[in-house]
Amino acid sequence: MPGMKDFYMILRKPDFYDQFKCIASRCSDTCCIGWEIDIDETSQQSYSTVSGAFGNRLRENIVDGHFKLLPHDRCPFLDSSNLCEIYKHLGEGALCDICREHPRFVEVYGDIMERGLGLCCEEAVRLLFLGDKPLQFTACECDEPEDELDDDDREIRDQVLYERETMFNTLADENIPFAERLFKVFGYSSTNPFAPFESAEAMVSLLEKAESYGPAWDAALARIQNRIKAPSKPNGRAARIEDEGFFSETDSTRLLSYLIYRHYAKCLFEGREHGKRMFALFFWNVARFFTRELAGDCPEEFVKINAVKILSKQLEYCEEIMELVEITLDE
Ligand code: SF4
Known part of the structure; x- marks a missing residue:
């Protein structure tokens, strides 16, 4: 039929994927310590337009496309309660790609997209072991561009x-x-x-x-x-x-x-x-x-x-x- 899409991407996820929610300050760890966080270009661009004292602080703490880490490799925007100040000041939409997606990962094999949660996150590991049956995967159609495969x-x-x-x-x-x-x-x-x-x-x-x-x-x-x-x-x-x-x-x-x-x-x-x-x-x-x-x-x-x-x-x-x-x- 004209206008109808013939091919859809298949999205596959493990059975516990949709239950995930970052437990933030309840986490015994934080993913904002110990890693260098690369900031995608779109986020860098939007950070360059933030006004006021927080905007200045943002820009002062970015060097070579990533956040300048504090002693003990802390992200400079992690507050004393281990909450993200960018999230608090500017909302979830202002997080850079890595912070928004972490600990999720994605792999694409042609018209199959697979999502998952990295086991560096204790909440992801907890959910993995919460299941009392062998691991299952769900699959559904999704509207994402596929990688061409011959x-x-x-x-x-x-x-x-x-x-x-x-x-x-x-x-x-x-x-x-x-x-x-x-x-x-x-x-x-x-x-x-x-x-x-x-x-x-x-x-x-x-x-x-x-x-x-x-x-x-x-x-x-x-x-x-x-x-x-x-x-x-x-x-x-x-x-x-x-x-x-x-x-x-x-x-x-x-x-x-x-x-x-x-x-x-x-x-x-x-x-x-x-x-x-x-x-x-x-x-x-x-x-x-x-x-x-x-x-x-x-x-x-x-x-x-x-x-x-x-x-x-x-x-x-x-x-x-x-x-x-x-x-x-x-x-
Ligand atoms: S390790 Fe997981 S639960 Fe803990 S702060 Fe990071 S994403 Fe959130």
């Missing part, structure tokens, strides 16, 4: 998404034992718990190779190293490294599926499909073997959440680190 690329895209769908379905199939699901998706079995590494030390040495994102990670890594080395038995031998027991089977399948959702299909642009699959396994193993060491000192109900959050901050937000880890795991 027939060959579309075929490859469909093949990769089909493989990924098979992984999701297998991980979610509660009719087969969890261990069997892990074997089918990752070739993983408990006879080699640190696979694809031979030992906990080898697994941790990969973590040691990556540049730290900050003091919180330095402290977490030091706790992990101490646990591996510390003799805690009368015979002086190091304690056995095993699952610390914080993640239920459902937590584990949700986390593994989510990591595959976030990273696997990017093999269309970057290759390393095996490395991306194994990244999910590596992340889960580090999180469950070193949950307390990652989480540090926090109330019991936050241990699992904090462990995933700090590991995500360290691994998932730096392209170089993701590349290093995936290349190592791709072998």
Whole structure:
């Protein structure tokens, strides 16, 4: 029919996506500390027109396209209650793209758009683990421009998404034992718990190779190293490294599926499909073997959440680190 649109973009989201709302001052963390925030050009343009004392402060605190960080890497517009002063003075519409979107992410594969929430945010992690069923995804039509794909690329895209769908379905199939699901998706079995590494030390040495994102990670890594080395038995031998027991089977399948959702299909642009699959396994193993060491000192109900959050901050937000880890795991 004339005027009717023939093609729509498909928007896919994980089951907890729409529940997300930033908990702002109730957050034990804040995403306005510890990161350099790049300001998009449209926002920079609009900040250049804000009048009065606040406008002057805005401009004085922008250098080379990002906010000048204060000591301890605080955003200069984070007030003493950890609330955003740009939001308070100018409204939500004045936030730059990164602040408005964070911790959401988006990937586009031709006419398929996938949205999600980064696990650097404790509220996103809490919502991920709130689900009591294996992770599901919703899909609907949306009115966004698609990335053009030729027939060959579309075929490859469909093949990769089909493989990924098979992984999701297998991980979610509660009719087969969890261990069997892990074997089918990752070739993983408990006879080699640190696979694809031979030992906990080898697994941790990969973590040691990556540049730290900050003091919180330095402290977490030091706790992990101490646990591996510390003799805690009368015979002086190091304690056995095993699952610390914080993640239920459902937590584990949700986390593994989510990591595959976030990273696997990017093999269309970057290759390393095996490395991306194994990244999910590596992340889960580090999180469950070193949950307390990652989480540090926090109330019991936050241990699992904090462990995933700090590991995500360290691994998932730096392209170089993701590349290093995936290349190592791709072998
Ligand atoms: S980490 Fe999440 S909940 Fe906390 S301030 Fe950032 S977006 Fe909000």
